[in-house]
Amino acid sequence: MASLDDLKKRITSVKSTQKITKAMKMVAAAKLKRAQDSAEKGRPYSEKMNNIILNLSSGISDKETAPKLLSGSGKEQVYLCVVLTSDRGLCGGFNANIIKKAKSFFGKLNKEGKELKIITVGSKGNDQLKRVYGNKIIENISFKNSKNANYFDAEKVGKIIIEKFQKEEFDICTIFYNQFKNVITQIPQAQQIIPLNTKSDDQNNSEDNYEFEPDEDEILSNLLPKNISTQIFKAMLENSASEQGARMSAMDNATRNAGEMVDKLTIEYNRSRQAAITKELIEIISGAESL
Amino acid sequence: MSDEFKIEIVNPEKSFLSKEDVNEVVVPAFEGEMGILKDHISIISFLKPGIITIQAKSGEEKYYVEDGIIEFKNNTLSILTSYILNLKDIEKNKLLELLKNAEEESNKPEISDQLKYLADQKVETLKSIN
Numbered sequence: 067m068a069s070l071d072d073l074k075k076r077i078t079s080v081k082s083t084q085k086i087t088k089a090m091k092m093v094a095a096a097k098l099k100r101a102q103d104s105a106e107k108g109r110p111y112s113e114k115m116n117n118i119i120l121n122l123s124s125g126i127s128d129k130e131t132a133p134k135l136l137s138g139s140g141k142e143q144v145y146l147c148v149v150l151t152s153d154r155g156l157c158g159g160f161n162a163n164i165i166k167k168a169k170s171f172f173g174k175l176n177k178e179g180k181e182l183k184i185i186t187v188g189s190k191g192n193d194q195l196k197r198v199y200g201n202k203i204i205e206n207i208s209f210k211n212s213k214n215a216n217y218f219d220a221e222k223v224g225k226i227i228i229e230k231f232q233k234e235e236f237d238i239c240t241i242f243y244n245q246f247k248n249v250i251t252q253i254p255q256a257q258q259i260i261p262l263n264t265k266s267d268d269q270n271n272s273e274d275n276y277e278f279e280p281d282e283d284e285i286l287s288n289l290l291p292k293n294i295s296t297q298i299f300k301a302m303l304e305n306s307a308s309e310q311g312a313r314m315s316a317m318d319n320a321t322r323n324a325g326e327m328v329d330k331l332t333i334e335y336n337r338s339r340q341a342a343i344t345k346e347l348i349e350i351i352s353g354a355e356s357l
Numbered sequence: 358m359s360d361e362f363k364i365e366i367v368n369p370e371k372s373f374l375s376k377e378d379v380n381e382v383v384v385p386a387f388e389g390e391m392g393i394l395k396d397h398i399s400i401i402s403f404l405k406p407g408i409i410t411i412q413a414k415s416g417e418e419k420y421y422v423e424d425g426i427i428e429f430k431n432n433t434l435s436i437l438t439s440y441i442l443n444l445k446d447i448e449k450n451k452l453l454e455l456l457k458n459a460e461e462e463s464n465k466p467e468i469s470d471q472l473k474y475l476a477d478q479k480v481e482t483l484k485s486i487n
Contacts (some may be wrong), residue, residue, distance in 0.1 A: 107371035114428070118401060277398050278400070279402040285402070
């Protein structure tokens with residue numbers, strides 16, 4: 067059995083770990099609120115953007131001349147996957163879930179004989195993917211220095227993607243991120259952003275006759291790149307809310323586990339302390355008897 | 358009948374402004390300034406760098422934008438923009454910094470005509486504020 071001193075040391079170390087996890091939980095809870103707020107505030111922008119694009123694309127008569135970002139390059143051979151993860155660890159299954167989702171998608175592509183290219187955003191995803199898919203990763207972007215998800219970072223990622231699309235380096239682009247549902251549940255999502263999926267539920271807004279200035283094509287070709295940045299920004303916002311949520315519940319669990327461990331160790335400590343006392347008593351008594 | 362309509366300005370971070378008592382809005386549309394009154398035809402257009410002027414019952418407000426998309430429909434004007442500043446709160450230093458950046462951009466040699474035009478617009482607008 068471990069000596070009393072050892073047990074005492076272990077109890078103190080578990081207790082200090084507990085303090086750390088508790089603090090991390092509080093920090094995550096505070097950040098979660100902010101992240102959730104900004105995720106909610108960011109929604110109107112991406113929704114409006116989506117609506118306008120839907121209206122526009124339904125107004126486009128000739129699919130042939132439509133911008134390539136909307137209609138695709140006509141091929142389905144090279145897939146670009148943008149995997150958005152966090153830069154920090156200790157957030158439960160947050161990163162693992164995205165990676166799992168992405169990997170199953172990669173596996174499917176492999177079977178179909180498609181070519182795969184990966185961009186990772188966030189260092190954790192890069193760490194996990196580079197072991198198996200190291201040669202497929204063409205770019206690794208990390209925003210360690212920016213505190214919150216901001217639009218300029220998203221724009222940077224968007225610009226890289228569009229540049230690669232214009233050079234015809236890929237045909238289809240999908241982004242992977244966690245959608246924030248609540249603190250305990252985050253749903254890993256795969257969303258195709260190029261070509262844009264315009265076949266969402268048909269609203270009967272065909273009666274709106276818009277006037278366009280300049281014409282539809284020009285507006286669309288201006289709007290679509292922005293939409294990509296917007297979609298990425300939305301994913302980043304959802305991701306940051308999810309990350310804090312996942313971290314909060316992970317740290318809550320860790321704090322609880324540490325508490326249990328302290329209880330168990332304390333019982334063991336008391337037991338061995340009593341055993342030592344009893345042993346000493348027996349020694350004294352038997353010593354006195356022998357006199 | 359009142360001549361008021363609704364305006365909503367959203368940027369990626371949040372809903373920037375929402376007003377119900379607007380009489381007239383002048384926006385810097387890509388092909389020239391455009392004034393919008395109540396019962397304007399449904400329109401979609403995009404913006405170049407410039408000043409948005411909002412005439413409301415509660416007074417006149419001016420905003421500086423760098424880009425954006427506007428949609429007018431059913432007497433609601435939605436403006437989506439990635440960068441917007443209220444002229445009232447704009448600080449001198451910030452303004453000079455923006456101006457410097459814009460001038461640098463417009464003086465780049467390899468810039469395309471359209472980008473050059475946009476950068477020049479930016480410089481001009483910022484100078485006019487100054």
